[in-house]
Amino acid sequence: MDYSFPRYLAAKQSIDDRSLNHTVWRMLLHELPPGPLDILEVGAGTGTMIDRLAARGMLSRGGRYTAIDADPAGIAEARMRLAAAELPVHLELMAIDVHDFVRRERKRRWDLLIAHAFLDLVNVPRLLPQLFALLRPGGLFYFTINFDGLTVLEPTVDPEFEQQVIDLYHRTMDERRVGGRPTGGSRAGRALLGQIPDAGGEILAAGSSDWIVMPHKEVYPDDEAYFLRHILYFFEGSLAGRSELDPARFAAWLARRRAQIDAGELVFIAHQLDLCGRVGEQWPVAGGQ
Numbered sequence: 639m640d641y642s643f644p645r646y647l648a649a650k651q652s653i654d655d656r657s658l659n660h661t662v663w664r665m666l667l668h669e670l671p672p673g674p675l676d677i678l679e680v681g682a683g684t685g686t687m688i689d690r691l692a693a694r695g696m697l698s699r700g701g702r703y704t705a706i707d708a709d710p711a712g713i714a715e716a717r718m719r720l721a722a723a724e725l726p727v728h729l730e731l732m733a734i735d736v737h738d739f740v741r742r743e744r745k746r747r748w749d750l751l752i753a754h755a756f757l758d759l760v761n762v763p764r765l766l767p768q769l770f771a772l773l774r775p776g777g778l779f780y781f782t783i784n785f786d787g788l789t790v791l792e793p794t795v796d797p798e799f800e801q802q803v804i805d806l807y808h809r810t811m812d813e814r815r816v817g818g819r820p821t822g823g824s825r826a827g828r829a830l831l832g833q834i835p836d837a838g839g840e841i842l843a844a845g846s847s848d849w850i851v852m853p854h855k856e857v858y859p860d861d862e863a864y865f866l867r868h869i870l871y872f873f874e875g876s877l878a879g880r881s882e883l884d885p886a887r888f889a890a891w892l893a894r895r896r897a898q899i900d901a902g903e904l905v906f907i908a909h910q911l912d913l914c915g916r917v918g919e920q921w922p923v924a925g926g927q
Protein backbone atom coordinates (compact mmCIF):
# COMPACT_ATOMS: atom_id res chain seq x y z
CA MET A 639 0.00 0.00 0.00
CA ASP A 640 1.18 3.54 -0.78
CA TYR A 641 1.16 5.76 2.29
CA SER A 642 0.73 9.49 1.82
CA PHE A 643 0.90 12.04 4.64
CA PRO A 644 -1.36 14.56 2.80
CA ARG A 645 -3.96 11.79 2.36
CA TYR A 646 -3.64 10.96 6.08
CA LEU A 647 -4.31 14.63 6.95
CA ALA A 648 -7.30 14.71 4.60
CA ALA A 649 -8.64 11.45 6.09
CA LYS A 650 -8.20 12.88 9.59
CA GLN A 651 -10.38 15.88 8.75
CA SER A 652 -13.78 14.19 9.30
CA ILE A 653 -12.49 12.64 12.55
CA ASP A 654 -11.20 15.98 13.85
CA ASP A 655 -14.48 17.67 12.84
CA ARG A 656 -16.53 15.47 15.14
CA SER A 657 -13.91 15.36 17.91
CA LEU A 658 -13.31 19.07 18.48
CA ASN A 659 -14.62 20.11 21.86
CA HIS A 660 -17.83 22.17 21.58
CA THR A 661 -17.42 24.04 24.85
CA VAL A 662 -13.94 25.20 23.91
CA TRP A 663 -15.11 26.17 20.42
CA ARG A 664 -18.07 28.17 21.80
CA MET A 665 -15.82 29.96 24.28
CA LEU A 666 -13.49 30.93 21.46
CA LEU A 667 -16.40 32.33 19.41
CA HIS A 668 -17.66 34.22 22.45
CA GLU A 669 -14.29 35.86 23.06
CA LEU A 670 -13.45 36.83 19.47
CA PRO A 671 -13.32 40.58 18.92
CA PRO A 672 -15.74 42.04 16.36
CA GLY A 673 -14.53 42.87 12.85
CA PRO A 674 -11.88 41.39 10.57
CA LEU A 675 -9.50 38.93 12.18
CA ASP A 676 -5.81 38.33 11.64
CA ILE A 677 -5.24 34.62 12.26
CA LEU A 678 -1.92 32.79 12.50
CA GLU A 679 -1.88 29.00 12.27
CA VAL A 680 1.35 27.11 12.97
CA GLY A 681 1.90 23.54 11.76
CA ALA A 682 -1.02 23.99 9.39
CA GLY A 683 -0.19 20.93 7.25
CA THR A 684 -2.34 20.95 4.13
CA GLY A 685 -4.64 23.68 5.48
CA THR A 686 -7.62 21.61 6.65
CA MET A 687 -8.31 24.05 9.51
CA ILE A 688 -8.86 26.78 6.91
CA ASP A 689 -11.62 24.66 5.29
CA ARG A 690 -13.12 24.00 8.69
CA LEU A 691 -13.18 27.63 9.81
CA ALA A 692 -14.56 28.73 6.42
CA ALA A 693 -17.31 26.09 6.64
CA ARG A 694 -18.15 27.25 10.18
CA GLY A 695 -18.42 30.86 9.02
CA MET A 696 -15.55 32.13 11.13
CA LEU A 697 -13.68 33.64 8.20
CA SER A 698 -16.63 35.60 6.84
CA ARG A 699 -15.69 38.69 8.85
CA GLY A 700 -12.59 39.04 6.58
CA GLY A 701 -9.00 39.76 7.58
CA ARG A 702 -5.84 37.80 7.04
CA TYR A 703 -5.03 34.11 7.55
CA THR A 704 -1.35 33.24 7.79
CA ALA A 705 -0.71 29.49 7.72
CA ILE A 706 2.79 28.12 8.11
CA ASP A 707 4.25 24.62 8.03
CA ALA A 708 7.80 23.30 7.84
CA ASP A 709 6.83 20.83 5.13
CA PRO A 710 6.83 22.49 1.68
CA ALA A 711 4.77 19.59 0.27
CA GLY A 712 1.95 20.29 2.75
CA ILE A 713 1.96 24.00 1.90
CA ALA A 714 2.03 23.21 -1.85
CA GLU A 715 -0.98 20.92 -1.37
CA ALA A 716 -2.79 23.66 0.61
CA ARG A 717 -2.01 26.19 -2.13
CA MET A 718 -3.36 23.88 -4.83
CA ARG A 719 -6.45 22.88 -2.88
CA LEU A 720 -7.39 26.37 -1.76
CA ALA A 721 -6.61 28.20 -5.02
CA ALA A 722 -10.16 27.80 -6.28
CA ALA A 723 -11.83 28.48 -2.92
CA GLU A 724 -13.16 32.00 -2.71
CA LEU A 725 -12.10 32.69 0.83
CA PRO A 726 -13.21 35.94 2.44
CA VAL A 727 -9.75 36.40 3.99
CA HIS A 728 -6.40 37.26 2.50
CA LEU A 729 -4.57 33.93 2.62
CA GLU A 730 -0.84 33.73 3.18
CA LEU A 731 0.71 30.25 3.04
CA MET A 732 4.36 29.83 3.99
CA ALA A 733 6.69 26.84 4.07
CA ILE A 734 8.85 27.71 7.05
CA ASP A 735 9.89 26.15 10.33
CA VAL A 736 8.01 27.74 13.23
CA HIS A 737 11.27 28.51 15.04
CA ASP A 738 12.55 30.48 12.05
CA PHE A 739 9.17 32.18 11.73
CA VAL A 740 9.11 33.44 15.35
CA ARG A 741 12.69 34.69 14.97
CA ARG A 742 11.86 36.49 11.75
CA GLU A 743 8.55 38.15 12.72
CA ARG A 744 9.53 41.23 14.66
CA LYS A 745 6.67 43.58 13.85
CA ARG A 746 3.49 41.84 12.77
CA ARG A 747 0.90 40.85 15.36
CA TRP A 748 -2.15 38.58 15.12
CA ASP A 749 -5.55 38.42 16.87
CA LEU A 750 -5.73 34.63 17.06
CA LEU A 751 -3.11 31.90 17.20
CA ILE A 752 -4.11 28.37 16.16
CA ALA A 753 -2.14 25.16 16.62
CA HIS A 754 -4.02 21.99 15.65
CA ALA A 755 -2.44 18.55 16.25
CA PHE A 756 0.90 20.31 16.48
CA LEU A 757 2.10 21.25 19.98
CA ASP A 758 3.19 17.71 20.87
CA LEU A 759 5.87 18.08 18.16
CA VAL A 760 7.74 21.04 19.66
CA ASN A 761 9.38 22.12 22.89
CA VAL A 762 6.45 24.07 24.34
CA PRO A 763 8.19 25.84 27.27
CA ARG A 764 10.64 27.38 24.81
CA LEU A 765 8.34 28.06 21.86
CA LEU A 766 5.10 29.16 23.52
CA PRO A 767 6.34 32.52 24.92
CA GLN A 768 7.72 33.29 21.46
CA LEU A 769 4.39 32.40 19.84
CA PHE A 770 2.44 34.43 22.41
CA ALA A 771 4.68 37.40 21.61
CA LEU A 772 3.18 37.34 18.09
CA LEU A 773 -0.29 38.06 19.52
CA ARG A 774 -1.74 41.52 20.05
CA PRO A 775 -2.40 42.41 23.71
CA GLY A 776 -5.49 40.43 24.71
CA GLY A 777 -5.03 38.14 21.67
CA LEU A 778 -6.55 34.67 21.70
CA PHE A 779 -5.19 31.17 21.21
CA TYR A 780 -6.95 27.98 20.13
CA PHE A 781 -4.88 24.81 20.68
CA THR A 782 -6.69 21.68 19.55
CA ILE A 783 -6.20 17.90 19.26
CA ASN A 784 -3.35 17.75 21.77
CA PHE A 785 -2.59 14.08 22.37
CA ASP A 786 -2.85 13.09 25.99
CA GLY A 787 -1.51 9.68 26.83
CA LEU A 788 -4.20 7.16 25.94
CA THR A 789 -4.42 4.95 22.87
CA VAL A 790 -7.03 2.20 22.72
CA LEU A 791 -7.60 -0.47 20.08
CA GLU A 792 -10.64 -2.75 20.20
CA PRO A 793 -11.51 -5.60 20.05
CA THR A 794 -8.61 -6.90 22.09
CA VAL A 795 -5.84 -8.80 20.35
CA ASP A 796 -2.99 -10.37 22.32
CA PRO A 797 -3.62 -7.90 25.22
CA GLU A 798 -0.37 -8.27 27.10
CA PHE A 799 1.74 -7.81 23.98
CA GLU A 800 -0.48 -4.99 22.76
CA GLN A 801 0.00 -3.04 25.98
CA GLN A 802 3.74 -3.37 25.43
CA VAL A 803 3.32 -2.04 21.86
CA ILE A 804 1.23 0.94 22.99
CA ASP A 805 3.55 1.77 25.91
CA LEU A 806 6.54 1.67 23.61
CA TYR A 807 4.74 3.79 21.01
CA HIS A 808 4.08 6.43 23.67
CA ARG A 809 7.69 6.16 24.78
CA THR A 810 8.88 7.00 21.23
CA MET A 811 6.89 10.25 21.56
CA ASP A 812 8.56 10.99 24.91
CA GLU A 813 12.00 10.26 23.46
CA ARG A 814 11.53 12.56 20.46
CA ARG A 815 13.94 15.50 20.39
CA VAL A 816 13.94 18.58 18.18
CA GLY A 817 17.17 20.59 18.14
CA GLY A 818 18.31 18.51 21.13
CA ARG A 819 15.25 19.49 23.21
CA PRO A 820 12.35 17.28 24.28
CA THR A 821 9.02 17.73 22.52
CA GLY A 822 5.55 17.69 24.05
CA GLY A 823 5.53 13.91 24.17
CA SER A 824 2.74 11.49 24.95
CA ARG A 825 1.14 13.69 27.64
CA ALA A 826 1.40 16.96 25.75
CA GLY A 827 -2.29 17.76 26.39
CA ARG A 828 -2.22 17.86 30.18
CA ALA A 829 1.23 19.48 30.20
CA LEU A 830 -0.29 22.50 28.43
CA LEU A 831 -2.49 23.15 31.48
CA GLY A 832 0.65 24.32 33.29
CA GLN A 833 2.76 25.46 30.36
CA ILE A 834 0.22 28.00 29.09
CA PRO A 835 0.06 30.02 32.36
CA ASP A 836 3.84 29.72 32.67
CA ALA A 837 4.14 31.36 29.24
CA GLY A 838 1.76 34.19 30.19
CA GLY A 839 -1.52 32.83 28.83
CA GLU A 840 -4.86 32.47 30.59
CA ILE A 841 -6.85 29.32 29.82
CA LEU A 842 -10.53 30.17 29.35
CA ALA A 843 -11.80 26.71 28.45
CA ALA A 844 -10.41 23.19 28.23
CA GLY A 845 -12.03 19.92 27.26
CA SER A 846 -11.42 16.58 25.67
CA SER A 847 -11.40 16.06 21.91
CA ASP A 848 -10.91 12.31 21.75
CA TRP A 849 -10.76 10.58 18.39
CA ILE A 850 -13.16 7.67 18.18
CA VAL A 851 -12.97 5.89 14.86
CA MET A 852 -15.42 3.05 14.43
CA PRO A 853 -17.32 1.39 11.64
CA HIS A 854 -21.06 1.50 11.12
CA LYS A 855 -22.33 -1.87 9.87
CA GLU A 856 -18.72 -2.81 9.09
CA VAL A 857 -18.10 0.29 6.96
CA TYR A 858 -15.96 3.25 8.00
CA PRO A 859 -17.18 6.71 7.00
CA ASP A 860 -15.29 8.87 4.48
CA ASP A 861 -11.63 7.86 4.20
CA GLU A 862 -11.37 6.71 7.82
CA ALA A 863 -10.29 3.13 6.96
CA TYR A 864 -7.24 4.73 5.34
CA PHE A 865 -6.69 6.84 8.46
CA LEU A 866 -6.60 3.64 10.55
CA ARG A 867 -4.16 1.98 8.14
CA HIS A 868 -1.96 5.05 8.45
CA ILE A 869 -2.06 4.87 12.24
CA LEU A 870 -0.78 1.27 12.04
CA TYR A 871 1.87 2.50 9.60
CA PHE A 872 2.99 5.04 12.25
CA PHE A 873 3.20 2.17 14.76
CA GLU A 874 5.21 0.10 12.30
CA GLY A 875 7.52 2.99 11.34
CA SER A 876 8.33 3.99 14.89
CA LEU A 877 8.58 0.53 16.45
CA ALA A 878 10.08 -1.75 13.79
CA GLY A 879 13.54 -2.80 14.90
CA ARG A 880 12.97 -1.94 18.61
CA SER A 881 14.79 -4.58 20.59
CA GLU A 882 11.99 -4.60 23.23
CA LEU A 883 9.53 -6.16 20.74
CA ASP A 884 9.64 -9.66 19.29
CA PRO A 885 9.62 -8.89 15.52
CA ALA A 886 7.54 -11.93 14.51
CA ARG A 887 4.93 -11.21 17.19
CA PHE A 888 4.81 -7.54 16.20
CA ALA A 889 4.35 -8.47 12.51
CA ALA A 890 1.55 -10.87 13.47
CA TRP A 891 -0.11 -8.19 15.61
CA LEU A 892 0.02 -5.66 12.76
CA ALA A 893 -1.39 -8.25 10.32
CA ARG A 894 -4.31 -9.03 12.66
CA ARG A 895 -5.09 -5.36 13.20
CA ARG A 896 -4.94 -4.71 9.43
CA ALA A 897 -7.28 -7.64 8.81
CA GLN A 898 -9.70 -6.08 11.32
CA ILE A 899 -9.73 -2.87 9.28
CA ASP A 900 -10.47 -4.86 6.11
CA ALA A 901 -13.31 -6.62 7.94
CA GLY A 902 -14.69 -3.33 9.34
CA GLU A 903 -14.11 -4.39 12.97
CA LEU A 904 -11.35 -2.23 14.37
CA VAL A 905 -12.19 0.58 16.79
CA PHE A 906 -9.54 3.20 17.59
CA ILE A 907 -9.63 5.75 20.42
CA ALA A 908 -7.05 8.42 21.23
CA HIS A 909 -7.46 10.79 24.16
CA GLN A 910 -6.79 14.45 23.34
CA LEU A 911 -7.40 17.90 24.79
CA ASP A 912 -8.54 21.22 23.30
CA LEU A 913 -7.85 24.54 24.99
CA CYS A 914 -8.51 28.17 24.28
CA GLY A 915 -7.62 31.36 26.07
CA ARG A 916 -5.95 34.70 25.84
CA VAL A 917 -2.79 36.59 26.64
CA GLY A 918 -3.08 39.61 28.91
CA GLU A 919 -3.98 43.13 27.81
CA GLN A 920 -0.57 44.21 29.07
CA TRP A 921 1.15 41.59 26.90
CA PRO A 922 4.07 41.41 26.41
CA VAL A 923 4.87 41.97 30.07
CA ALA A 924 8.02 43.91 30.94
CA GLY A 925 10.89 41.48 30.90
CA GLY A 926 8.85 39.01 28.81
CA GLN A 927 9.61 37.93 25.25
Ligand SMILES: C[S@@+](CC[C@H](N)C(=O)[O-])C[C@H]1O[C@@H](n2cnc3c(N)ncnc32)[C@H](O)[C@@H]1O
Pocket residue numbers: 647680681682683684685686687706707708709712734735736737753754755756759760
Ligand atom coordinates in the same frame (compact mmCIF):
# COMPACT_ATOMS: atom_id res chain seq x y z
C1 LIG B 1 0.14 16.09 12.74
S1 LIG B 1 0.46 17.26 11.50
C2 LIG B 1 -0.95 18.31 11.66
C3 LIG B 1 -1.18 19.17 10.45
C4 LIG B 1 -2.49 19.97 10.47
N1 LIG B 1 -2.52 20.88 11.62
C5 LIG B 1 -3.66 19.03 10.51
O1 LIG B 1 -4.09 18.65 11.59
O2 LIG B 1 -4.17 18.68 9.42
C6 LIG B 1 1.75 18.24 12.19
C7 LIG B 1 2.30 19.26 11.22
O3 LIG B 1 3.30 20.03 11.89
C8 LIG B 1 4.33 20.32 10.96
N2 LIG B 1 5.54 20.63 11.73
C9 LIG B 1 6.25 19.83 12.54
N3 LIG B 1 7.28 20.49 13.09
C10 LIG B 1 7.21 21.76 12.62
C11 LIG B 1 7.99 22.93 12.83
N4 LIG B 1 9.07 22.91 13.63
N5 LIG B 1 7.62 24.07 12.22
C12 LIG B 1 6.53 24.11 11.42
N6 LIG B 1 5.77 23.03 11.16
C13 LIG B 1 6.10 21.87 11.76
C14 LIG B 1 4.44 19.06 10.13
O4 LIG B 1 5.07 19.31 8.88
C15 LIG B 1 2.97 18.66 9.98
O5 LIG B 1 2.40 19.19 8.82
